[in-house]
Amino acid sequence: MAGTTMTIRVSADLKEKLDRLAVDTRRSRSVLIAEAVSVYVARELAIVDGVNQGLEDVYSGRTISHENPMSELDSAIQRA
Template sequence: MSTQSTTVSVRLPKTVEDDLIKLAGHTQRSKSFLAGKAISAYVASELEIIEGLERAEADIQAGRVVSHEEAMKRLYKTARGG
């Protein structure tokens, strides 16, 4: 995480908070630290998916596509080591 931070309030089910408290105790980290790490990982993962879809859409719009049949041929060729 960066050295700059901000505060965000979130609502959690009680069971999740209980587990977060348990995890904080086991890891010697604060609930806030663990929640921040979890949110950071989730946001990064979701943005990676969205950005991949945007790149795919740009490829489609630019005509950078192959047919399903061609893709499967390439996949099988690679799988066979050739």
């Protein structure tokens, strides 16, 4: 995989844990860090995309009032 180099600072404790994980899994620290960053970035982007979609819905008027579903929920509770 072609890539670019980044430098990060981590605590000594985290570096020791990463070293242990690298030895135990027989993978390099670089591979482990790249995998961890990739998972983190994908998760965070999914959250940001969801928030942005929600804001877009609000700005476009694609919302319902809180009272509507709560009224339906109260009715279902009363029937039960």
